[in-house]
Each structure stands twice: as C-alpha cells, then as structure tokens.
Amino acid sequence: MLRLPESQYLKMIGHALNGLPLEACGLLAGDPRSGKIDICYPCRNVAESAKLYTVDPKQHLQADRDAEARGLEIIGVFHSHTHTDAYPSPTDVEQAPDPTWHYVLVSLKDGEPVVRSFRIVGGVISEEPVALEAQ
Amino acid sequence: MPVEVRLPTMLRADAAGQPSVKANGGTIGEVLDDLVRQFPRLGGKIVTDDGALHRFVNVYRNDEDVRYLDKLETKLADDDVVSILPAVAGGQ
Numbered sequence: 001m002l003r004l005p006e007s008q009y010l011k012m013i014g015h016a017l018n019g020l021p022l023e024a025c026g027l028l029a030g031d032p033r034s035g036k037i038d039i040c041y042p043c044r045n046v047a048e049s050a051k052l053y054t055v056d057p058k059q060h061l062q063a064d065r066d067a068e069a070r071g072l073e074i075i076g077v078f079h080s081h082t083h084t085d086a087y088p089s090p091t092d093v094e095q096a097p098d099p100t101w102h103y104v105l106v107s108l109k110d111g112e113p114v115v116r117s118f119r120i121v122g123g124v125i126s127e128e129p130v131a132l133e134a135q
Numbered sequence: 136m137p138v139e140v141r142l143p144t145m146l147r148a149d150a151a152g153q154p155s156v157k158a159n160g161g162t163i164g165e166v167l168d169d170l171v172r173q174f175p176r177l178g179g180k181i182v183t184d185d186g187a188l189h190r191f192v193n194v195y196r197n198d199e200d201v202r203y204l205d206k207l208e209t210k211l212a213d214d215d216v217v218s219i220l221p222a223v224a225g226g227q
Contacts, residue, residue: 097191097221
C-alpha cells in the first residue's frame with residue numbers, strides 16, 4: 001500500500017497540472033518499511049515531452065541527499081500521463097529502475113486527475129491501493 | 136587514496152548490502168573498474184560491456200553529472216565523492 005499525506009498528494013497533482021501540455025515527474029521520499037510517503041519532490045522533466053519523461057539527474061541527486069538528511073529514502077517516482085490512463089506503459093516497465101519502488105501514475109486525460117500506484121518487479125506490474133492521509 | 140562511492144538501493148545487494156564503499160582510481164572509469172573488481176556482480180550494471188556508461192544509471196562527481204563533464208575520463212581528487220543513482224525515465 002502507498003500511504004500518501006494529502007499535502008504531498010496535492011503537491012504532486014499541482015506539479016502534474018503545471019507541467020501541461022508536457023509530462024511532469026518527481027520523486028517520492030519516505031520510509032521503505034511502511035510505504036508512507038513523507039515528501040514529494042517535484043522535478044523537471046528534462047525530456048520536455050508530452051509522451052516521455054526523464055527526471056532531472058541533478059534534482060534527483062539533490063532529492064536523494066535531502067531525503068537522507070531527514071532519515072528518509074527515495075522510495076518512488078510519479079509521472080503524469082497527459083492523454084492515457086494511469087497505468088504503466090511498456091516504456092515505464094522497461095525503464096523501471098528499482099523493484100522496491102512505488103510507481104505512481106497521474107492521469108490527466110479526463111478533467112479530474114486519477115492517481116494510481118504500482119509495483120513493477122521483473123517486468124510484472126501489480127497495482128497497490130493508495131491511502132490518502134490527513135498528514 | 137580511495138574515494139567514497141555511494142550506491143543506490145538497487146545496487147547495494149550486489150555490494151554486500153553496503154550503501155557506500157571505497158574504491159581506488161584517478162578517474163571515474165578507474166574507480167568504477169575497481170568497484171567491479173571488488174564486487175563482480177556490479178559488472179555490466181554501471182558500465183556496459185562496450186565500455187560506456189549504462190543508460191539506466193547516472194554517475195556524479197560530487198554535485199555534477201559526469202555525462203556533462205568528461206564521462207568516464209572525469210578526473211577525481213582524493214576528497215571527491217562519487218554517487219550512482221538510477222536514471223529515472225519512462226513514457227506513455
């Protein structure tokens with residue numbers, strides 16, 4: 001299960017909407033044991049594409065260090081799909097770097113953003129519930 | 136003098152579970168070679184068999200992505216820290 005504080009959920013949705021018409025992306029830091037996200041780090045999509053994303057490597061390093069200083073770890077990534085469902089694409093699966101991470105998709109194809117979270121292990125996608133928490 | 140090499144979680148299992156290791160070398164390429172000598176299971180995961188940086192990782196000298204420096208030829212000083220992180224990308 002992905003546990004997401006509402007404040008970080010709103011930060012993620014805001015970044016996804018701000019990124020339009022391009023895909024937006026960012027990193028999620030938290031406790032790897034509980035799956036609770038504490039911080040969402042919005043990042044630049046250096047691919048600058050409506051169909052692809054690449055997290056800015058420099059911002060990834062900064063986020064990784066900031067998370068570590070807070071006793072957290074980067075445990076997931078989110079990105080938006082501007083015209084398709086909130087489900088990992090073949091490219092997402094092929095490039096999923098870490099089997100322990102949470103892969104969060106924000107679909108903006110309909111008016112209301114749809115957020116879903118997945119684990120991707122050995123090319124196999126499994127959806128997990130997303131629990132929004134007050135904090 | 137060895138430099139510190141910080142590993143991402145996905146590669147730690149191949150380096151005896153350590154988040155950070157020491158490796159010797161005057162360039163990024165030499166340090167990565169020494170890393171694979173110490174931990175053979177890292178072979179092919181950071182540098183490809185063709186001798187290029189793997190496209191699924193980013194390697195940094197302190198705060199700088201070495202792809203924007205001299206890649207594997209990037210020189211290192213004693214107190215430099217080498218960080219390795221996954222390249223995070225995808226698309227619809």
